[in-house]
Amino acid sequence: MGKYIVRRLLWLVLVLFVVSAITFIMMRLVPGGPFNTERGVPPAIIANLERRYNLDAPLIEQYVDYVAGLALPRITDSSFRRSVAEDYLINIPLDFLGEGTALRWMNFGPSLTRRSQTVTAIISDTLPVSMQLGTAALLVGVLIGVPLGIFAALRRNTWGDFVGMGVAILGVSVPAIILGPILQYVFGVGLGWLPVTGWGSFAQVIMPAFALGFAQSALIARLTRASLLQVLNEDYIRTARAKGLHNRTVIIVHALKNALIPVVTVLGPLAAALLTGTFVVEIIFGIPGLGKFFVNSIINRDYTIIMGTVLLYAAVLVFANLIVDIVYAWIDPRIRYT
């Protein structure tokens, strides 16, 4: 298992490298640039701005500089000063090598459209917010979805099943862009129970987490139901029942654990998508998360933010899938990695 994890982490490096190269080439092939505006900025000024952000260098040099800045750790002495051009995500003090010496790693570069912010700062400000929201949404999804799926499967073809799956279909068909404003008007404007916008308090998490998690809970419920129904027909379930085990024990210990494998499979990419920010819900509820940057940076041609967010998403996705694989082995003892 240990070897397997190490091997997967080495793959991660390769994946990130390929993703960075493809993203870099694609974003620079698209017409337009970060400093183009409708007013028509004089060419001399565009040239100055490009010079300031090193966009006038040959493309291959820009790419190598970017990857080097991001991937290669640097040891700095006390003369190092954080600037827009140099802002590292990881800073480890090494005072035993001399006062002010530090090991610094991962410089994501300056934002081209926000003049006092670095991509490192944007990611470290917004990623925790997105992760909190994503975790809460994932919890809503699992805590509603799994029980609903079990309930529907155990009451197959009864009114309980129809109601449960009806809720699930509703969840899949009502996207967050509709559900969000409905929640706002019902619980914020109408009843006045919850704040409509903003971030920071527990009350402000409830509606966005539900808006985001409801559709996921529907998906999870349908998967759980289908998978559980299949498992309940297996021989070992009959064996468990024949042993005289309590029905609840059969369901929870024997059936559910196996039925959850497909659910866990979708949770990997789902977690990656939710944890790295969700544009629509962040806009509707005014949440300072990473999702807005994903979309806006592409519209604004903010090259460094595009690179940073895409690489981050790729890394989280690979990690989430790695965790899924590890969880497989825990759920199903037959699965072994070498």
Added chain:
Amino acid sequence: MRSNALRRLMSVALALAIMLGTFSFAFAQGGDVRVLRTGRQMGPSDLPTLDPSQAQDVPSVQVIDHLFPTLGRLHEEQVIVEPGMATWEVSEDGLVYTFSILPEIPWVHYNMDSGQVEQVMDENGNPRYVTAADFVLGYQRTLDPRLGTEYAGVLAPWVAGGVEFMTSDPEASDEERQALLDGLGVVALDDYTLQFTSTRATPVNEMIFSMWITAAIPGWLLDEAGDFWIEPENIQTYGPYAVKDWVHDESLTMIANPFWPGTDVIPQPTIQEVQFMFLDLDPQLAAFEAGELDVSEVPASAIDRIHADPALSQALHTAYGTCTYYYGFNRTLPLFQDARVVRAFSMAIDRQAIVDNVTRRGEIPAGYFTLPPLNAAPQQADYPGTGIGTDIDGAKALFAEYLAETGQNASDITVTILHNTSNLHASVAQAIQQMWTEALGVNVQIAAQDFGTYLDLRREADVYRAAWCYDYPDANNFMYDVFHSSNDPDNHFNNPEYDALVEQAVVATDLQERRDLYAQAENILVNTDASIAPIYFYTTQDLTQPGIERTYSVITRERYEKWRFTN
């Protein structure tokens, strides 16, 4: 078995508790200070900057106006320039302005630990006051080729030596650079006297030294904090408000600056804190209705509901925005080389129908290019028979005349409208497609591109959607800065008579004379040598909660120091 299950349950509970613990439960702090919360003209994402030299968008400038007032101050309702940080005298030739800066206005910083706005002290423990040298640095910095600012191009043509410095080599030697700085027409004569030498004697100069890009800059702070000088922990300001907090991507809070002495033009604020919220239009309205916002903008989708609601319709106000929406016609295209064709296309656009049924935000149909509230802007009603208007029959007749002369059939003609991707632009383009097809019988196609691509393609397009939003509210910024041939407009418009009129209008000193000249130029641009079809003037729409006494700006940015709570 049981203890195992219990252990698992407990670990889930622990994980939950840790997750919930990461959310702070703090809510609504600040005690008895009443905060004005506004979403107007902020948009759903963070301010790009608070650096006056680098700002180029309404949200940033809206905040900057309160932190760094300029020498002249633009009146937000009357569009005139009044004394801001200085009073001034003009030399007889109209080229040299001598400013007397308000003495002893301190630089301040909000101290997050003490919760107070505090004066900034120098290394000797003396207060730092805003001096002429700080303003000189502001001008120099905006024009500095090493910094590279988008708005340098707007400032440079007005300052003696400005273009030379802006276009100089960023890697020039220190001596060469110093020579260019010495040649710049902005000089500190003493701590509180500044001399500004313009390239032209024109009333427009007043607009220029009232722009945010000419604000005073704290040089010592740039040395200390570098690019991060505008972050809330560092920023130093001097205007009626200071920065209390800036939660990136969520909100920015200003707090009244007790050291601001208050003047007739820029009074001491009565509202102690103003919080700008970065929200999209629909969430703004929901927050407004839930009482979380004092001022909100209006999404077009809600406008019918707002008009139908007695309380909301009472709270609604519509004012001019900063832009004109227009269609540019490629004058190098054989079809549009004949100005009659452009005129016919322009006359066939039912502007009233577009603002009533498509845009629905109280926009005003446009017959001229220049926004009406601007300084020296001619009003179409004052110059009958000029400009352009909707006239379907006239359009048909004019186009038929062209077709007969050139022996063409309308059905053989195809034009493509280019617009940047947006639901609004798509709806307007579809409406105009229908109007042109019905009135003129031509084939109309629509091409939507994302903004960067659209900008690259505009010069080659048959017809392109565009909007011009002014930098400074004078007709010159529309008429000269966009369509004078030296600016190489995207529709390739080039008319010597037009050029001569707008050149004459910028230096004319009499306001009425300027209006007359611009009216003639407008008539060339949209009628006799028609090259654009002005469609509508943008508006801003606000909802304001009861109990707030406020101004209604026609320059989009409000002056919150003039607002007050009445209950």
